[in-house]
Amino acid sequence: MKKLILASTLVITLTQAVFAKNSEQEEQEPTRFESLSKMTKVIGTVEKYYVDDIKLQEIVNKSLKGLMQELDAHSSFLDKKSSKEMSIQTKGEFGGLGITVGMREGALTVISPIDDTPAYKAGIKASDIILKIDNNATLNMTLDEAVSLMRGKPKTDILLTIVREGENKPLKIKITRDIIKVESVFAKKIENEKLLYLRVSSFDSKVVSGLEKAIKDNNKDIDGIVLDLRNNPGGLLSQAIGTVDLFIDKGIIVSQKGRDESTEEKFSATTSSTITKKPVVVLVNAGSASASEIVSGSLQDHKRAIVIGEKTFGKGSVQAVLPITNDRSENIKLTIAKYYLPSGRTIQATGVTPDVIAYSGEVPQDTNSEFKIKEADLKKHLEGELEKVDSKKEVKKSEKKSDKKIISKEDITKDNQLNTSIGILKSLIIMNK
Known part of the structure; x- marks a missing residue:
């Protein structure tokens, strides 16, 4: 009798579970349908009753912009104009101020100015908060709207009102727009040192080929490399992977995981792409974001480079540009995954700590040097030897010429981070000998 009661109870329980599951499915389908109906009804109501005559396509585009904006700071709807601008930017030439911006805690924030652009020359700095663009307050302004306002015809002026840490009141900075031609990679020798300085301003499509050429051209004449990624806002993932691959010959460079962890994708180094084993130091700061964080963090995890400077921006999310029209003229930029460094740590919101x-x-x-006594200050010092040293210094001074491909000692004294990196790189070289 007990067995019969237990069996009956089990059948009832299973029957209730099946009905509950079917009931949930029945509830889910109408909810999904109702949600889509709600959106359609709102769009139709706006089209019919809104005070201004707005075409359906414009209403839909505004809806898409609002949807993408609410997801996260990096997802966005790209209409025809925005899609075209993005395509131009990744090729390394575009119009505007030469400034990369993002939303941080609801505020329009400078990620970094691009080297030798109007914004850079005007004194815009990473982490500046833009309060106004001309007379337009940026409060509740979307990222796309802000970018659209800052771009315009070359040789036209724009006034940015910014808040900067350490300043008592907002600063007003006038900038003249220009065509931005980004030199993504440039190389210089460091004066009187067998060291190569490589500056990467952004990860556009030319970076890996530019770095490869610079390293191969100088590899025999140098003992170490300074890779400067300061104020580098990022760019193409493929170029970041290719950059790391120039320095390491095995192991994972970076991986990315989406909502479904089974879709994890790993990118590994290849021996054939590695072109140098020379010691490397990497310079970063708060303006180093995304692809530059992948490069610095990956080289750090592989113990292939010493990372020097300040904590990076902390953008470790992956955006994919997905077409929503057959001709690919309109797209959405959607966050689909997060980056993970070889050690398994994430960059998102934490950055890379040097x-x-x-x-x-x-x-x-x-x-206080004037108060210190040296050998040359003593009455009986060896004057003959001192004269020989001084005469050599004079010869070197007279031979010194200005060279755009050389970083001078004077340049180094103006850059504490570069000076620190050179000292550490020289120590690495000595240890490796």
Whole structure:
């Protein structure tokens, strides 16, 4: 009798579970349908009753912009104009100020100015908060709207009102728009040192080929490399992977995971792409984001480079540009995954912490040198030897010429982070010998 009661109870329980499951499915389908109906009804109501005559396509585009904006700071709807601008930007030439911006805690924030652009020359800095664009307040303004306002015809002026840490009141900075031609990679030798300085301003489609050429052209004449990724807002993932691949010959460079972790994708180094084993240091700061964080973090995890500077921006999400029209003239930029470094750590909202913290500014000078007594100050010092040394210095001074492909000692004294990186790189070289 007990067995019969238990069996009956089990049948009833299973029957209730099946009905509950079917009931949930029945509830889900109408809910989904009702949600879509709600959107359609709102769009129809706006089209019919809104005070201004707005075409259906414009209403739909506004709806898409609002939807993407509410997802996260990096997802967006790209209409025909925005899609075209994005295509131009990744090729390394576009119009505007030369400034990369993003939304941080609801505020329009400068990620970084691009080297030698109007914004850079006007003194815009990473982490500046833009309050106004001309007379337009940026409060509740979308990222796309802000970018659209800042871009315009070359040789026209724009006034940005910004808030900067350490300043008591907002700053007004006038900038003249221009065509932005980004030199994504440039190389220089460091004066009187067998060191190569490589600057990457953004990860456009030319970066890997530019770095490869610079390293191959100088590899025999150098003992180490300074890779400068400061104020580099990122760019193409393929170029970040290719950059790391130039320095390591095996192991994972970066991986990305979406909502379904089974779709994890890993990118690994290849021996054939590695072109140098020379010691490397990487310079970063708060303006280093996305692809530059992948490069610096991956080289750090592989213990292939010492990372120097300040904590990076912390953008570790993956955006894919997905077409929503057959001709690909309109697209959505959607966050589909997060980046993970070889060690498994994420960049998102945490950034890359340098191995050695070094702050920007000039190299601290010894202001008390006049009170210190040296050999040359003694009455009986060896004058003959001193004269020989001084004469050599004079010869070198007279031979010194200005060279755009050389970083001078004077340049280094103005850049504390670069000076620190050179000192550490020289130590690595000595240890590796």
